Amino acid sequence: MSSPALSIRGVSAHYGQSKVLDDLNLEIKSGELISLLGASGCGKTTTLRLIAGFMQPSAGTIHLGDRELTALPTHRRNIGLVFQNYALLPHLSVIDNVGFGLKQRRIASAERLRLARAMLEIVGLSHLADRMPAALSGGQKQRVALARALVIDPPLMMFDEPLSNLDAKLRVDMRVQIRRLQMTGNRTAVYVTHDQEEAFSISDRVAIMNAGKVVQLDTPEVLYRQPANAFVARFVGFENIVGFRVTDRTDNGKVGIEIDGGVQVALSEADFGKIPDRGLIATRPDGLTISDVPGGIPATIGLRTFLGRTYQYHCESAAGMLVAHGRIETPHEAGAQTVLAISPQHSAILPFETLAGPKEQQA
Amino acid sequence: MKRQLGRSLPLLLVLPGTLVVLAFLVLPVLGTFSGTIGPAGNRLALYETFFANSNNMRIVLRTIRIALIATVISLVFGFVAASVIVRTNGFLRQILLVASVFPLLTGAIVRSFAWMVILGRNGIINSTLMSLGVIDQPLTLLFTEGSLMIGLVYLFTPLAILSLMGVLESIDESVLDASASLGATPFGVFRQVTLPLAIPGLIVGGVLVFTGSLAAFATARLLGGESQKILPALLHEKAMVSFDWDAANTIAVVMVALTVVVIVAAQYTARRFNPVAG
């Protein structure tokens, strides 16, 4: 059975007077796992609640396959939900929790038990069938929540930051299991998270959201290499973003640019593709290396932090504070003057926009 | 010396309070109990006499029956009101809370008196119905079982609201959302999730209302009158009017026994049906 596609068209939503979703459009393909990624307040949870039916949109429609969801109350939408705090029914045992959805569908007791046990087997919790939720660990609770949502065989699964309350190692294990279960069942799934690594590791596509809109929707690889603007770039790890304007161009694609602070840098269109007259250049810390080769950005080394595989240096330059990486074998001292070279494979050119001040950039 | 004082400090601190309670509560009540012990060979003589009297039996049964019904109604009212308060925020919530709790602070006489004004022969209901021409003789609404019931429900609904607010507030809304997403209709969510989780509050509230109703003297006299006598009124009559202190002692013991039985039964039920601990 193939899962239907989820179609969100022109959806706006309000909390009281404030608009939290602004003309949202999202097409999710059958069998695809899409993450909604963003900081708190960006509208990702609101989107999920709208699809689930806990909120009504002030405009727009939501379709699952050819069913229009917006007209249906929550209990008729048949969507499998996994919540951040698990939301297990505290007065029911694990097996009764898992069977709850089946009970609402009037499935006979014996059949319910069989299906619930089978699902508990899949998530590895058969031995806890008769425990009460209060006696379970966080990871166990989440697996029960997962089993409970999957056992009703829903055409759409949704996850609301399901792993935020678990510790780091567990998070990695659980997200793999979730992805595996989603792929085996070929289920369409919407996954809400603020953790970029989590979203990128398991999604077919990721929608980066900000202020109630989708800023960029692409596969993780594309988002990682080609962010659409400064916001997305910062999100995916480009810590150094400075403005530039082209000062001269040559015929063989070499472009000289002047970045903020007046420094001249030479770029090649062979590496970056077409370079506009004005724009932003974004570089990951990996993409700024400490060297003495001319043609880079002069900087003074400031704080040095040990990251295990490299050293990280916060450097002062005419273009502002830059974060660079340096080899473990050759640590540099604070105060030293150096030149930072830009490497193209960890950099990207972005359309020009006025950058916010340093404090706002951290938001 | 200091260490000795240290070890006996807790005892010293509780001594005055303990003595006060022992001297003025425990001993006198025990005295009342011992006053019901009959002569050697027939210790339960007083009880036999008491329960053999059909009037007494009627009063005992009426007391229990009215208390039970008042408890059920108060719990329903309390549940509904508490559900709404819990889902309200801000200023409106404060107002609703004050509205629920303030009657508790006005005392039984004031509250029972209000219903006398409403239900009396020249009361609001009768005057309105008469002036509308619906009836030509005033209805006897006061001094009936109904008026006593209304009075008790009025007295104890605030207690029910307070008892239920705790449990209802502690129900995580995401649990209700999850239940709905799994296919439970709004009524299904109430029946399968909200109600079971509210049981501890229902038990606490139920005990408070029931034991309170058993002992509601002022309300019983003002709204029930002579015809709807319940145990507290009977006790007062035997003690201060007929000076039948044997009967008064017996009634006292029966009332305490009823209270204790209800409280113990509630503790037991609460433990057995504790939904969360399984």
Added chain:
Amino acid sequence: MQRKPHILVRLLAGFVFAFLLLPLVIILGASLTSGTFLTFPPQGLSLRWFSFVLQQENFISSFQTSLIVATFGTGFALLVGVPVAYALARFRNGLPGWYSSIFFLPVLVPEIVFGFSLLKGVIVEYDLPVITALLIGHTIIAIPYAVRIVGASLSTFDFAAEEAAISLGASPIKTFFTVVLPNIRSGIIAAFILAFITSLNDVSVSLFLTGPGISTLPIELFTYVEQHFDPSVAAVSVLLMFLTIAVIAIVERSLGLSKVMR
């Protein structure tokens, strides 16, 4: 985002809130009548019944008695009850687990049984004066409030603060008054208010303990209602209600009750 309860639930709840408040509104209205009967709506508005009751000797003297009994009864209950609450919270190991139940026995025994037993076993036995009887009775009524509410306040108190003070050189008694007491002030005040109001309104205990010439306001009111059915009862009720509000408002204003009630 909270989901609104079902419309039926809200309607029924609205009825319940109206049910709770309307009778009190009716009393207020009835007290303002210029006529001689208890009616609602009142026939004309006037404060005559208020001035009437404020001149009634029986109401005034019984109110004074009630005030004295409530104040001293509650005060004495706190005097013996606060050390108990302190001991129960601080020395969990020094006292058996069931010990606290002793101070909740007044809850287990119906007030009318208590009043009767106290009369029979103590007052009559030792021929105690009425005012003493009332003080004893109301102290017992107030003790559970003192122990329970102050106890709740103490349960959130970190006794490490006490130990810190003692290690800095303060004597245990000084520590109690300067460290512990200020922190449980809100609990003591809440206990005082609730016990005070309960005592002011008490009928079942006072019933047996009042005597010729000395009565509490509720008892006076009770006998009055059973004999006369006129607006003066409404006026007294309204005055009592305003007194209750005033007590709470004063405490709220000067000490921040919202912290106490949460």
